[in-house]
Amino acid sequence: MSPGESTAEARAVRGRAMHNVILTAAIAGLGGLLFGYDTGVIASALLFIEPDFGLSSFGSGLVVAAVPIGAVVGAAFAGRLSDRYGRRILIIGSAIVFIVGALGSAFSEGEALLVISRVVVGIAIGLASATAPVYISEVSPPAVRGRLVTFFQLAVTVGIVVAYGVGLAFEPSEGWRWMLGLGAVPAIFLLVGMMRMPQSPRWLVMAGRGYEAKAVLMHIREDDPSLIDAELDEIADSIVEEPGGWRDLLHPVIRAALAVGVGLAILQQVSGINTVIYFAPTIVGYTGVDSASAAILASVAVGVVNVGMTLVAIRLLDRAGRRPLLLWGSALMAVALSILAFVFILGAGSTTGSIVAVGSLMLYVGAFAVSLGPIFWLLNSEIYPLRVRSKAAAVGTMTNWFFNFLVSLTFLLLIDALGRSGAFFFYAAICVVTFFFCLRLVPETKGKHLEDIQAIFERRAGGAGPPGGGHPDGVTPEPDFSR
Secondary structure (H helix, E strand, O other): OOHHHHHHHHHHHEEEEEEEHHHHHHHHHHHHHHHHHHHHHHHHHHHHHHHOOOOOOHHHHHOOOOOHHHHHHHHHHHHHHHHHHHHHHHHHHHHHHHHHHHHHHOOOOHHHHHHHHHHHHHHHHHHHHHHHHHHOOOOOOOHHHHHHHHHHHHHHHHHHHHHHHHHHOOOOOOOHHHHHHHOHHHHHHHHHHHHOOOOOOOOOOHOOHHHHHEEEEEEEEHHHHOHHHHHHHHHHOOOOOOOOHHHHHOOOHHHHHHHHHHHHHHHHOOOOOOHHHHHHHHHHHHHOOOOHHHHHHHHHHHHHHHHHHHHHHHHHHOOHHHHHHHHHHHHHHHHHHHHHHHHHHOOOOHHHHHHHHHHHHHHHHHHHHHHHHHHHHHHHOOOOOOOHHHHHHHHHHHHHHHHHHHHHHHHHHHHHHHHHHHHHHHHHHHHHHHHHHHHHHOOOOOOOOHHHHHHHHHOOOOOOOOOOOOOOOOOOOOOOOOO
């Protein structure tokens, strides 16, 4: 074989491997579509559920907050289930649970059944949001891990826009049951797609199934045995005894990483993003737009910006890095929310005020989409050591959903207490806090192997080594890479 033919064949192998890993990440990323669709669709459906069921402000908040409640529960169990059964199986299970919850929501005959069904939906979203980013990070090469994990956030934004579109389509008939029930469709795609995807190679090594891990890596990496063997050795070296227990999260190294993951989980929510997503038509209505269809249409425009800027984030994350995007994004979010607050002081009810308000919402969502939106999920999937990764990521996800619940439940109450301008000035102040948190604590992980990132937090913990611990069966599995 000539050198030219050899080079062409090597390029073809790399192309096939990259195609396989992108396909795997894209299918797993559909877990974000469940998250996004439900987040977006309740904003439209709530306009019609409220009069049908005669909901109070608290009742409306509870219908919205039921999903975060369920998501906290789902994320709480995700770590242990993910370690026991594998990331892939858990994502499949989340799709099945979501289908049940979506159909239950559509056929609800009263507020209580609707809330219960949405809690079930939340459990599915909690399982998927805790597991899918970890799964994607574990199958991705370091050079493109940021882009591929961001597929999850991209799917979230696409789901929101699709949901707004569905809301606009069913607005004339006030068909909120169709809006909620159609959420089963993306869950079916996720279920079918994940049936054909491989297990995480890192989880397979952790489970003592090294030969299967090697087969998966040969499918999603360059066809170079030395590189594959080196990656397997690196994964095996990171394992002391797998998986770790909840007590291991108290180790100084893990605490240092959790300070970043949990901090970003809280700040992502209390900076106000889901008040904008869940209540976008309501917020647009506050500016003087009195048509439900016009309010939903303005929300669609905000959602399109969210998708577009997430695509920008996919291109930038592995080039510009995580920290610069977080700093610029949080600063712009603070500016956008301040402008929106001033609109409510100076120009709410006028055409100009409505245009400026929608523009500020677009700026805010766009800045979020290239910073806190994808980067929390990315860092939460990559900053923890393998042996506690699923449990630590679950803690970050639980925290995120708990504060999602608090923010969504209290938004209308905050409006009542502080007024519209005061509420958005409050969220702007949180964005300023986010800027300084990222400046002080968030490390740059661009281009680093997952195993290398652990060293950053070992240094922060004063040189403490990785945590030890016992395997749930009392035996440390020995990886076997040949058979």
